[in-house]
Amino acid sequence: MQEINVILVDDHAVVREGYRRLLERDLYIKVVAEGETGDEGYRLICDHLPDVVVMDITLPGMSGIEVTRRVLARVPEQKILIFSMHEDMVFVNRAFQAGAKGYVTKSAAPEVLIDAVRQVAMGKLYLSSEMAQLIAAQTIPGGEQSIDLLSGREFEIFRLLVQGQSLHEISEALHISYKTVANYQSNIRQKLGATTAAQVVRIALDHGIIWSADKV
Amino acid sequence: MQEINVILVDDHAVVREGYRRLLERDLYIKVVAEGETGDEGYRLICDHLPDVVVMDITLPGMSGIEVTRRVLARVPEQKILIFSMHEDMVFVNRAFQAGAKGYVTKSAAPEVLIDAVRQVAMGKLYLSSEMAQLIAAQTIPGGEQSIDLLSGREFEIFRLLVQGQSLHEISEALHISYKTVANYQSNIRQKLGATTAAQVVRIALDHGIIWSADKV
DNA sequence: TATCATTTCGGGAAGAATTCCTAACCGTAT
DNA sequence: ATACGGTTAGGAATTCTTCCCGAAATGATA
Known part of the structure; x- marks a missing residue:
């Protein structure tokens, strides 16, 4: 298996630290850079063109979704995985609309994130099972349109x-x-x-x- | 220095994983248990009576502040450190009102959390510097919301x-x-x-x- | 220690809001 | 013409909200 280069974008340093350590438990995954804001993340992604970007939504300034939109306007094949605390379908919809390749909530099990990164790196879409269930069950407030x-x-x-x-x-x-x-x-x-x-x-x-x- | 037993309470498993690895970089700090919900955290704290509790505010059901209140009603000397993403003064005030011994935001540098745990374990109060500045700034213009x-x-x-x-x-x-x-x-x-x-x-x-x- | 204020907790009852059902009226599309 | 969906409401049952009250616990203060 090839090495997977990853960029993390999250405004919480401690949380980022945790992701990095968690992801690098998988020997094929390598975190090549970390971004703290939307703008910084955008620059880092354009500079490094990593295999996968793990991106939070809530960021100072540009949101993770907005960064996703902008990056894909210039680098359409870039793989971006949204990793957010939001369990609301609205965010999932917007993420995929923006062109994200995956959506994982922070309440998911740690292994889920690793799995998601690998799946996305292989060109697949990834949606954590809780979110997939939400889509199936249509009783979500604000779900769909x-x-x-x-x-x-x-x-x-x-x-x-x-x-x-x-x-x-x-x-x-x-x-x-x-x-x-x-x-x-x-x-x-x-x-x-x-x-x-x-x-x-x-x-x-x-x-x-x-x-x-x-x-x- | 004595060993510091810590309990983590946060609803995000991946984030918890990160804290644990970060905190245990300090050899004197030992994470003895992790809680996912307010109720679970409450039980764990009452059972283990750790030296320090690192607690998120946003939890399913009972909030971290509510847990703090309840724990301190039964174990007044319990040291609880609030570790939250909220940078709003309202939350800081509530935390200390509830009896928390410290407040650190998730956007703080990783070392800050370790430092805070040590300070709180020694019986000191801890407020991350950004928050302290907010308090100073708010005293003048504020005006009773x-x-x-x-x-x-x-x-x-x-x-x-x-x-x-x-x-x-x-x-x-x-x-x-x-x-x-x-x-x-x-x-x-x-x-x-x-x-x-x-x-x-x-x-x-x-x-x-x-x-x-x-x-x- | 005694006292007073505050907070937390809830019952009772009256009134207000909400839901569910019904139905009329009016365009518009078939 | 018929069918459909949108707008408009009333009635009845239910639920929610308010306002009243008081008990118990807590906390500050003299």
Whole structure:
């Protein structure tokens, strides 16, 4: 078996240290560089062109997904494995949309990461089994493109809801009955697979309908 | 120097693996057990009574801060070091309120964690320098955020709520009555000046308690 | 030590919100 | 014309939320 050159990109030094030691338990895997930010990771990847990149999503500045997109725009064959704490389908979808070759969660067993790196290096796609199960089970809030299931009116009410408006305020703003708004909310939650209001807001966040104050 | 027995509590197996290898680079430090959830960590700590606990905040169910509170209620002299990705002052404050002996962020240099474990084992308090700077910077311009009005328990439930957990799930995770959680939610909303669940989530966003996929 | 404030915990009851069912109305596509 | 989906609501049962209360534990302070 050939040697597998790997670049790690993660903003947590201690965590990176752990990956490196874990991955190098496999004698064929060699970590050739480590990046701390999205920009640094991008430069390192373009310079080294490693066999596999293990990349976190949450990074200072450019996110791991954005780095993936940019790298693949210049080096389409580059193999990038997303290794994230996010167990949300939205992230998995975005990762593969960006062209990532694999997605592994940090809660997976250590051996899974090694396996994933080897699989991806061989040109295969890799999705950790928990994530694959999530895809199979379609009860995930925000899974698939659930937001597209919303009708125009539903989407409009959805937006007002996640902005923090009360049902009463919405009914006045739209000149419809409170009861109608309440019914819409029920339908929206069902279509999105959400059981709590917070989950609905989270879906809105994931789709960029609203955003947090400290977002760059 | 005496041997330092350590217990690790973190929900990410790969990350835990990394800590273990990193910490045991120091010959006096010995990792005697690893916990994956809040409940498991609590049991392990009570059973082993290690010299130092290295604990993440974000855990399934009970948070690391909640575990800290509970452990210290029974073993007041237990030394607990919070090791979290959160660089928000809110979390540092909560950690020390709960009785933690140290707070180190995961973005700190690897040696910092080892140093922190040693300091805490010797009975000292430890705060990584970035966090110490944040404290210094925050004392002047700060100005009483509404979120500071929340008690420890209220903040704990607040976090679970905005993560999308139902009242029933929270009551099970914290082993308290549904009614208590419902009452807490009312108090939280009042203290935060929020009338809808979505507004509560927005406040959490603004304080960095949760974040959106939109950074992707 | 005694005291007072705070926090944690929950029951009861009234009121509000949510769900589920139903149905009307209106375009549009078949 | 018929069928379909979207918009609009009411009714009833259920669930959630608030506001009231109090008990127990904790913590600070005099």
